[in-house]
Amino acid sequence: MTVERTLPTAEAHDLLDLVRDLIAKEVAPRASADESAKRFPREVFTTLGRSGLLGLPYPEEYGGGAQPYEVYLQVIEELAAGWLAVGLGLSVHTLSSFPVAAYGSAEQRAELLPELLGGELLGAYCLSEPQSGSDAAALSTRAVRDADGYVVDGVKAWITHGGEADFYTLMARTSDDGSRGISCFHVPAGTEGLSFGVPERKMGMRSSPTAQVRFDGVRLAKDALVGQEGEGFRVALAALDGGRLGIAACAVGLAQAALDAAVSYAGERRQFGTRVVDFQGIGFMLADMATQVAAARALYLEAARLRDAGRPYGTQAAMAKLFATDACMKVTTDAVQIFGGYGYVEDFPVERYMREAKVLQIVEGTNQIQRLVIGRALAKNA
Numbered sequence: 054m055t056v057e058r059t060l061p062t063a064e065a066h067d068l069l070d071l072v073r074d075l076i077a078k079e080v081a082p083r084a085s086a087d088e089s090a091k092r093f094p095r096e097v098f099t100t101l102g103r104s105g106l107l108g109l110p111y112p113e114e115y116g117g118g119a120q121p122y123e124v125y126l127q128v129i130e131e132l133a134a135g136w137l138a139v140g141l142g143l144s145v146h147t148l149s150s151f152p153v154a155a156y157g158s159a160e161q162r163a164e165l166l167p168e169l170l171g172g173e174l175l176g177a178y179c180l181s182e183p184q185s186g187s188d189a190a191a192l193s194t195r196a197v198r199d200a201d202g203y204v205v206d207g208v209k210a211w212i213t214h215g216g217e218a219d220f221y222t223l224m225a226r227t228s229d230d231g232s233r234g235i236s237c238f239h240v241p242a243g244t245e246g247l248s249f250g251v252p253e254r255k256m257g258m259r260s261s262p263t264a265q266v267r268f269d270g271v272r273l274a275k276d277a278l279v280g281q282e283g284e285g286f287r288v289a290l291a292a293l294d295g296g297r298l299g300i301a302a303c304a305v306g307l308a309q310a311a312l313d314a315a316v317s318y319a320g321e322r323r324q325f326g327t328r329v330v331d332f333q334g335i336g337f338m339l340a341d342m343a344t345q346v347a348a349a350r351a352l353y354l355e356a357a358r359l360r361d362a363g364r365p366y367g368t369q370a371a372m373a374k375l376f377a378t379d380a381c382m383k384v385t386t387d388a389v390q391i392f393g394g395y396g397y398v399e400d401f402p403v404e405r406y407m408r409e410a411k412v413l414q415i416v417e418g419t420n421q422i423q424r425l426v427i428g429r430a431l432a433k434n435a
Contacts, residue, residue, distance in 0.1 A: 055073070056309065056350075058127060060123075060124060060127070061121060061123065061124065065120065065124045068118075068120070068124065068128065069124075069127065069128065069131065071104065072106070072128050072131050072132065073131060075100070075101075075104060076131060076132060076134075076135035076136075077135075079097060079100055080097060080132065080135040080136050080139055081135040081136060083097075083136075084135065084136035084138075084139075084260075085402065085405070087138075087260045088138070088258075088259050088260045088405060089259075089399070090260075091252075091259045091260060092260055093217055093260055093261065093262055094136075094138070094139065094260060095175070095217065097139055098139070098142060098143075098146075098175050099172070099173065101139075101143065101172070102171065102172025102173055102174075102175075103172050104172075105118055105172070106118075106128065106143065107143065107146055107147075107170060107171075107172050107175075108150070108169070108170030108171070108172075109124070109125040109128060109147075110122055110125040110147065111150065111154050111166065111170050112154075115154070115162060115163075115166035115167055115170055116166065116167040116170040116171050117166075117170045121357070121361040122295070122298065122357040122360045122361050123354060123357040123358055123361055125147070125357075126298055126299065126301075126302040126353060126354070126357050127302070127354075128143075129143060129144055129299055129302040129303060129306065130302040130303070130305050130306040130309070130350070131306060132306065133302065133303040133304075133305075133306030133307050133310075134306035134307065134309050134310040134313075135306075135310075137257075137258060137303060137306070137307050137406075137409045138258055138260045138261040140302070140303045140306055140307075141213070141258070141261065141299075141300070141303050141416075142175070142213070142214065142261060143299075144296060144299030144300065144302070144303060145176065145177065145178060145213045145214060145296075145299075146175055146176045146214075147295070147296075147299060148176075148178050148222075148292050148293075148295065148296040148299065149169075149176025149177055149178045149218075149220070149221075149222045150166070150169045150170060150176055150222075151291070151292045151295060152222055152237050152239075152279045152280065152288045152292060153165050153166055153169065153222075153239060153279055154166060155288070155291065155292075156237065156279055156280035156284065156288050157279050157280070160276075161239075161276065161279065165239060169220065173219075174219040174220060175214060175217065175218050175219050176214070176218055176219070176220050176221070176222060177212050177213060177214040177215060177217075177218035177220070177221050177222070177266070178212070178213070178221075178222050178292070178296075179194075179209040179212055179221050179222060179223045179224065179240075179266055180192070180209070180224045180289055181209065181210050181211045181212070182194060182207070182208060182209055182210050183208060183210045183265075186210075186211070186419075187418065187419055187421075187422050189224075189286070189289060190231060190232040190235070190286060192207075192224060192225070192226060192235065193207060193226060194206070194207025194208065194209060194223070194224075194225045194226060194268060195207055195225060195226045195227075196223075196225040196226065196227050196236060196238060196273070197227075198227065201272070201274070201275075202272065202273050202274040202275045202277065203225075203227075203238070203272070203273045203275075203277065203278070204270055204271070204272055204273075205223070205225055205238070205240075205246075205268040205270075205271040205272075205273060206268055206269060206270060206271075207225065207267075207268050208265055208266070208267050208268070209223070209265065209266040209267075209268075210265050211253075211263055211416075212263065212264060212265065212266045213261060213262075213263055213416075214261070214262060215249050215250070215252070215262060215263060215264030215265065215266050216249035216250075216252070216262055216264050216266075217262050218242055219241070219242050220239060220240065220241050220242060221239075221240040221241075221242065221247075221266060222237065222238075222239060222240075222279075222292075223237070223238040223239075223240050223268075224236070224237055224238075224285045224286070224288075224289050225238060225268075225285070227282050227283065227285075228282075228283065230283065232286040233283050233286070234283060235283070235285035235286040235289070236278060236280075236281075236282045236283060236284065236285040237278070237279040237280055237284065237285040237288045237289070238273055238277045238278055238279060239277050239279055240271065240273065240277065244271055244272075244273070245271070245272065246268060246269045246270045246271035246272065247266070247267070247268060247269075247271055248266075248267045248269065249264050249265065249266055249267065250264045250265030250266075250267065251264065252264045255412070256408050256411060256412070257405065257408035257409035257410075257411065257412060258409055258412055293417060293418060294360075294366065294367045294370045295360070295370070296417045297370040297371060297373065297374035297417050297418065297423070298353055298356055298357055298360070298370050298373060298374070299417075300374050300377075300378065300413055300416060300417045301349065301352070301353040301356075301370075301373040301374045301376075301377035301378070302353055302377075303413060304349065304374075304377040304378045304380070304381035304410070304413045305346060305349045305350045305353065305377050305381070307381050307385065307406055307409060307410055307413070308342075308345070308346045308349065308377075308380060308381040308384040308385065308410075309346055310402070310406060311342075311381075311384050311385045311388035311403055311406045311407075311410075312339070312342050312343060312346055312384060312388065314388060314392075314401070314402055314403050314406075315339060315342065315387070315388040315391045315392070315403070316330065316339060318391065318392055318395075318401075319335055319339065319391055329391070335391060338387050338390070338391060339391070341387075342383075342384045342387055342388070345380040345383060345384055346380065346384060348376070348380070349373070349376055349377035349380045349381070350377075352369070352372060352373040352376050352377065353373040353377060355369060355373075356369035356370050356372070356373045367426070367430075368426065368427055368430040371418075371423040371426040371427050372423070372427055374417065374418070374420070374423050375420050375423035375424065375427070377413075378410075378413040378414045378420060379414065379420060381410045381413055382407075382410045382411065382413075382414060384410075385403065385406040385407040385409075385410040386407055386410075388403040388406065388407070389403050389404060389407050
């Protein structure tokens with residue numbers, strides 16, 4: 054089903070039409086086969102880039118699309134409905150580009166952003182480590198300053214596009230001063246001492262590589278530092294607020310795809326001489342699924358509009374990520390139930406949707422962390 058959207062400009066409507074056409078021709082037809090083969094669709098991201106979709110929320114002067122987050126996130130949703138690995142991959146690239154765009158020096162923005170947003174490069178975001186996931190401030194990868202710059206040693210874990218990205222946005226420790234001892238760096242792929250683990254064997258999202266990124270005496274010039282020393286944790290948290298909205302949009306797209314598949318199947322399948330969709334038990338399930346999708350979409354769009362207006366939106370981003378990903382898990386599970394036995398086999402897409410939905414409750418801060426963020430915001434105002 055094509056979702057009716059309220060967009061701020063005619064240009065945005067044209068952009069969504071372009072995206073839908075691209076998905077129909079270049080993305081959706083290959084999703085199932087590439088997922089089964091665990092094949093990373095690097096050329097799809099090149100196509101997105103050449104269509105101007107890898108830098109949508111960033112300024113035109115640096116090669117971006119100058120689109121509000123409200124529009125950018127709806128592009129993410131459409132892509133995720135066609136193939137989650139692609140929608141999430143675009144979200145990760147946007148997250149990886151954010152530190153240079155928001156905290157980089159004028160020289161760094163002028164030098165790096167046109168390349169990062171130009172369409173040929175793909176980014177990865179290196180924050181989590183084997184022993185520090187939700188507790189990001191406990192990271193131990195260290196960048197030691199010397200006369201020429203920094204030397205980095207450590208291991209990052211669960212990195213989307215690990216081994217495939219063209220640049221890595223790295224959070225590393227430059228002092229022992231807790232969260233105030235973390236700094237942000239831009240690391241091009243191919244830097245000596247940078248290596249990668251074997252891709253993880255995952256429940257879903259098998260076409261999107263997730264791997265450890267290892268830094269073994271990686272030497273970085275002084276100008277690889279993004280922002281000020283000790284500012285990295287603040288950079289990371291600001292990036293994650295936007296990233297959580299990207300995940301919420303991905304969840305809505307995936308849930309919409311599952312809902313559409315379930316409605317179509319229930320309209321075609323007949324039992325006891327009646328279409329399955331006409332049984333009240335199934336109709337009520339579909340009604341609840343549609344309501345959850347619509348509510349999740351409204352939540353992420355409201356948070357996006359706050360961001361576009363320059364107002365605080367971190368709590369709303371946590372709410373959107375929490376609700377949308379929990380709703381996505383429920384909707385995809387119910388879609389499998391509506392398909393019955395057919396929902397449990399790979400011949401139909403809903404089994405893949407259900408497997409993929411689970412990771413969205415974990416990435417960009419688990420949903421338990423989102424509840425912590427929301428609870429703390431409420432306590433602050435108590």
